[in-house]
Amino acid sequence: MKGKTFGKKLFQSVEPYLYLFPAFLLLIMFAYYPFAKNTVLSFFTVNKFREIREFAGIANYIKVLGDEKFIQSIGNTLVFVVVTVPVSIVVGFGLALLARKRTRTSSLYEAMYSMSMAISVSVVAMIFQLAFNPSMGIVNKLFGTNVSWLTDPKTALAAIIFIQIWANVGYNFIFLLSGLRGMSEDVLESARIDGATGIHLLTRIIIPMVSPTLLFLLMKDIAYAMTTSSFTLILTYPVFHNGGPNGTTETIMSYVYGKGIVGTNYNAAFAATTVGFVLAAVMMALSLVLEKRKVNYD
Amino acid sequence: MKKQNHMFYQLLCIVTGVILILPIIYAINISFMPQDEILTTNLHFFPSKAGYLENYKIVFMHTRILRFMWNSLVMAGISSIVRVIVASLAAFSFSFFEYRGKKALFALVVGSMIIPADVLVVQNYFTTAELGLINTYLGMMVVFFISGINIFVMRQNFLSYSISLKEAAQVDGCTNFKFYRKILMPSNIPVITTVFISSFVGTWNTYLWPLLVTNTDAMRTAQVAVTMLNNNEGSNYGVGAVMAAAVVILVPSVAVFLLFQRKIVGGVMAGAVKG
Numbered sequence: 001m002k003g004k005t006f007g008k009k010l011f012q013s014v015e016p017y018l019y020l021f022p023a024f025l026l027l028i029m030f031a032y033y034p035f036a037k038n039t040v041l042s043f044f045t046v047n048k049f050r051e052i053r054e055f056a057g058i059a060n061y062i063k064v065l066g067d068e069k070f071i072q073s074i075g076n077t078l079v080f081v082v083v084t085v086p087v088s089i090v091v092g093f094g095l096a097l098l099a100r101k102r103t104r105t106s107s108l109y110e111a112m113y114s115m116s117m118a119i120s121v122s123v124v125a126m127i128f129q130l131a132f133n134p135s136m137g138i139v140n141k142l143f144g145t146n147v148s149w150l151t152d153p154k155t156a157l158a159a160i161i162f163i164q165i166w167a168n169v170g171y172n173f174i175f176l177l178s179g180l181r182g183m184s185e186d187v188l189e190s191a192r193i194d195g196a197t198g199i200h201l202l203t204r205i206i207i208p209m210v211s212p213t214l215l216f217l218l219m220k221d222i223a224y225a226m227t228t229s230s231f232t233l234i235l236t237y238p239v240f241h242n243g244g245p246n247g248t249t250e251t252i253m254s255y256v257y258g259k260g261i262v263g264t265n266y267n268a269a270f271a272a273t274t275v276g277f278v279l280a281a282v283m284m285a286l287s288l289v290l291e292k293r294k295v296n297y298d
Numbered sequence: 299m300k301k302q303n304h305m306f307y308q309l310l311c312i313v314t315g316v317i318l319i320l321p322i323i324y325a326i327n328i329s330f331m332p333q334d335e336i337l338t339t340n341l342h343f344f345p346s347k348a349g350y351l352e353n354y355k356i357v358f359m360h361t362r363i364l365r366f367m368w369n370s371l372v373m374a375g376i377s378s379i380v381r382v383i384v385a386s387l388a389a390f391s392f393s394f395f396e397y398r399g400k401k402a403l404f405a406l407v408v409g410s411m412i413i414p415a416d417v418l419v420v421q422n423y424f425t426t427a428e429l430g431l432i433n434t435y436l437g438m439m440v441v442f443f444i445s446g447i448n449i450f451v452m453r454q455n456f457l458s459y460s461i462s463l464k465e466a467a468q469v470d471g472c473t474n475f476k477f478y479r480k481i482l483m484p485s486n487i488p489v490i491t492t493v494f495i496s497s498f499v500g501t502w503n504t505y506l507w508p509l510l511v512t513n514t515d516a517m518r519t520a521q522v523a524v525t526m527l528n529n530n531e532g533s534n535y536g537v538g539a540v541m542a543a544a545v546v547i548l549v550p551s552v553a554v555f556l557l558f559q560r561k562i563v564g565g566v567m568a569g570a571v572k573g
Contacts, residue, residue, distance in 0.1 A: 013397075015395070016395035016400075017391075019395075020387070020391045022388075023407070023449060024403070026444035027406065027446070030422055030441050030444060032406070033421075033425070034418045035413055035418060035421075038418075038421050095314070098310075098314065099311060103307070103308050105308045109312050109315040110559075111556055111559070112318055114559065115319050115552065116318070118499060118551045119503070119551070120503030120504075120547075120551065122521040123325075123521070123524065123544045123547065123548050126540055126541070127322070127325045127544060128321065130324075130325075130540070130541065131321065131324060135337070135339070136336055136537065138341070141339070141340070166321065223412075223414045224414070227415075227416040227417055229506070234525050253417070253419075257420070261510065269420060273417055276417060277414070277417050280414055284412070
């Protein structure tokens, strides 16, 4: 009898931890362990079996930051973030404003505006690879141009940025739409009575009211765009076997992929991963500073 | 007059929508065109004759598209079920118990949300290889079993659920686990559906991870396979067939998405913004 109550007590004290166990096992194995391992190994020299040879200090970082190709990939990634994030949020916001008022055909065009959210990067890539094809693609046929959009170093990054914006719009739209619809009509109405119209209504009333959603999208889009690599890997790797025409579409993570998976230069790959993470964190921190100033949670 | 404006407004909205989904319409049109029509230099947006199905025949007869889609279905379906279970158990623990280290443990969950998944891909690939899981379903799924944001969202939902209900259930002799299984889960179907659907669409559409951990044709997912129809030397089926394959694998995720669209947003927003 005594043993039983002791057992019961023991069970009671460990029970909540038991429920956490699967989650933490996975979280440690596939989030914290790889993160820590990458960070630690980036300060060592490793061989091609990823065995530690010697302590390297910051030598790997100095080396990778001295690699022109990596610097170029950082530049490309920043351009990618600075263009895709604001443009796809603004377009998504415009569409959400357009769709805010419910009409009889709302569900039809809401579905069309948000559609890109459901389509995978590989299908999007296949469609635009054809559309941008120099001889059979619709883009050249439509505009009478003769540009090899995805293989010309002058246009490749712009083409990939365009594709990414299209892919992002659906997601941003649907979140902003539910943000806009969550606004109270009374506030809008009284603002209108006070004579607020057009731009004024938008910047003083509507944007502050959906600012939590905007911040959420900003953080998510930045984190995604800073670590993007899919379109580069699908669209330009098979042709160029590295970051696109003259490296113009190489992103930080496609550089990591090239060094760490295609090649076996782990010293570069691990240091580059850390640099990528730190830059992503800095970009997100910058948008949080924006939150302090602008976001309104009331 | 006002009614006319209203009609015009809806028309404007619909035309905007059609422009946005032009790439999809384009892919569908190309998938019904013969190769020589695709290759002509003049602009053919719509197929010149209806009912050309050769590209779809190629996809179903000459590629293992059904196998690829089965692989995607297994990967997305099972990993989403596991994710719901793992996340709901953790959320149950965080919202209904008091214990030492709870705050710190929850901080670890939140902290994991700021590490972008793609940053971890290379190391996770090595872990999976060391566990001997290359070319296995488990290897394809294992990184999708856990998501910090899902634990977060579920906890938000469970917290609004009265703790006195659990106490009442206990008085009736209900164990904690039974409460989780028989009362908590059934009464939180909306958030469970949300997590499941968003996880399913996300995993079905994922590209990089299954590309890394599979290298045999039999284990390819639909998303990886479709990019290879085009790129593999010696297996060029033509662009029409690539578009047909793209349309075929696009159907399930778009269908699920359209059916559950509102749920997906509702659930993610609940945790992400109000939190």
